[in-house]
Structure formats: C-alpha cells, structure tokens
Amino acid sequence: MNDRPADAEAPQSEVARTPRTARGRKTLRALLDAAAEEFGAKGFHATGITDITRRAGVALGSFYTYFPSKEDIFRALVTDMSAQVREAVGPHVKAAPGALEGEREALAAFLRFVSRQQLIYRIIDEAEFVAPDAYAEHYRSTAARIAERLQAGAARGELREDVGEAEAWAIVGMNVFLGLRYGVWEKDADLDGIIDRANRLLADGLRRRDGD
Structure with missing residues (x-):
C-alpha cells in the first residue's frame, strides 16, 4: 500500500503504462471515469x-501505478475524451454517402455525445x-480529421477544390458552440x-458549383 499524501507527486520514474491485463484496463477505465465526474463537478x-x-x-x-500526479490523470482524461468523441463520430461519417452528408452525421453524433457527456465542456x-x-492537441487533431474529410470530398469532386484547414477550423467552432447551446444548455x-x-x-459554402 502506497501511503504517499493524496496530492503528492510521484517520482518521474513512475510512468503511467498501458495495462496489459483486463483487470488493469478495467482499473484504468474506472479511474478515468471517476476523474471525469470529479473534475467535471468540482474543477481541477x-x-x-x-x-x-x-x-x-x-x-x-x-x-x-497508472499516473504520476493529478496533472497527469487530468491530461490523460482530456486525451481520453478526445478519443471518445472520435469514436462516437467516426463510424457515422464513414457510413455517410457523401462529404456533406458526412459532416451532417458528424454534427449529429457529436450533439448526441455531448448530451450524454456534458462534463466534457x-x-x-x-x-x-x-x-x-x-487542450491544443484536442482541437488540432479534431480540425485535422475534418480537413482530411473535406479534402477527400474535394478530390471526389463533391466540394470546392480549395477547402482545407481554415474551413475545418470553422466547422470545429460551429460544432463546439452548437453542442454547447443545444447539447448542454437546452435539452x-x-x-x-x-x-x-x-x-x-455548410452546403452553401462548401459545395462545388459549375465553374469552380
């Protein structure tokens, strides 16, 4: 049993590791879920x-065994929540028949996710x-995934040829605030x-038109 004070930092040699056993993965999941509830309710x-x-x-x-400090589990939680968003949205985007439909499904899946996980904000x-x-990686990776989708849609001739990073960040901002307004504030x-x-x-701004 480790009797280190609750908020004391562990030596840097104690590096969090990916559990190799089902029991370890269950413990890690329990810690991350509990951290989400505690940080979400009371703050860091x-x-x-x-x-x-x-x-x-x-x-x-x-x-x-898993985290050297409170800061490390908080950082891991942000990464975990980012992964949860990706996993919640990805299959719906892949199943969509086209680029614009994919962005519609991405927003729908994100709103459903935040309505269940409101503490994410x-x-x-x-x-x-x-x-x-x-924090930065959460948004950068999200924008990068959207930019990749937009560029794939442009390559298929569905979207304007010049869509890319700026449009992706604009969609990130739109989705985040729609999620806050309609997934958290209004149920x-x-x-x-x-x-x-x-x-x-999006369609009015992104769709390829004759002459583009």
Missing part, C-alpha cells in the same frame, strides 16, 4: 486524488490552463432541425 483545483480513487473504488497506491475548457498541450431543442440548418450553411 478542488479535486484531490483521493476523491478520484474513492469514486473509482481503487486503492490510493494503485493510482500511482468544463473539462476541456479548464484544460486550456491546466494542460494546455492536451429539448429540435436537434434534427438544428442539424439541417447547420448543414445547409
């Missing part, structure tokens, strides 16, 4: 490691100050109507 500074381990049902010493926003590297919104209107906005 008001949350202690013991709060996380207590909620996860994990011994304090076991925490340091507080955690990601706080990451700007607590884990700025993970009874007509999501299909909102998604259709957003997709029309």
